[in-house]
Amino acid sequence: MTEGFQQKNISVPEGIWIMRQTWNDVLFAHWPVDVSILRAMIPPVLELDTYNGQAWISMLPFMLTNLRARYLPAIPGARTFPELNLRTYVTYKGKPGIYFFSLDADHRLAVLGARTFFHLPYFYADMKADKNGDGIDYVSKRRDGGEAAFCAAYRPVSAPFTAEQDSLDYWLTERYRLYTTYRSKLFYEDIHHHPWLLQHAEAEISVNTVADAHGITLPGSDPLLHFAKKQDVLFWPLRQWH
Structure with a gap:
């Protein structure tokens, strides 16, 4: 499954992957946010990552399909459902990653399992993602x-492209580690x-109060937007940093 996944400067993690998912019709909506606001909202052990001194927060609505743990049967009724992420960008010991404020x-x-076994701030929500x-x-x-x-109603408006490695597009999207804390442990x-x-x-975003619910006020400016049709993703085990 990892064959062909190797890419420049991104190595396949050690060990065996434990779960796979497919993300479909992904919208990346990114807003610049003041560093001091986000610094106070992430665990002190993590360093807030910035691009040219600017911090960012992103929302990602998408449809999750093909959820399956390695060696285990599919979770009944959990192979396909919408998901919505609110995240920012962090580093730890030089390794860039993502910190989630929420995942709906x-x-x-699926929400119970992610909260229990992965210590992630998942929330149960009524959601729909319809093709138009x-x-x-x-x-x-x-x-x-x-x-x-x-x-929101959103759609792609350009031909597909891969981001240049030093670009903001790349910095915002090519992230291969998530960080979370549980009982003061990273x-x-x-x-x-x-x-x-x-x-x-x-995108026409008519309602957006997810960030507000976490005490984050988004700027009034239009977000930077990206769309991705499909992405197959492999997950490795959650590990505690010692």
Whole structure:
């Protein structure tokens, strides 16, 4: 499965991957955010990553398919569901990665499993992702009684391309490790996939209160947008940093 996944400067993680997923019709919506705001919201052990001194926060709505753990049967009803991520960019000991403020998913068992076994801030939400020509109509409303909701119509508007390695596009999308904390301990998980085949995108975001629910105010400027049709992803075990 990892054959052909090798890419320049991105090595396949050591050991055996334990899970695979496919991400479909992914929107990357990125906003520049003041460094001091995000620094106060990530664990002190992590360093906030910046591009030319600028911190960023991103939202990723997509449809998750083909969820399967290695050597195990598929989780009943959990092979396909929408997901919505809110994340920023961090480093630890020089290794860049992602830090999630939240991950919303429309599958109760998947949310419970991710919270229990991967210590990630998953939330159960009512979600829909409908095809509309070459675009997606996407709706999410968290089920915890709060106001974390997202509603957008988005579509690609360019030919596919791969990001240049030193570009902002590459810095925002080509990330191969996530960090999380649990009981004051740092954990990380490596992933691997082909380079993102990106497209420029347009989006009408009519509701976006997910960041607000986590005490983050997004700027009023339009986000930087990317679209990706499909990405197959492999996951390695969650490990504690010693």
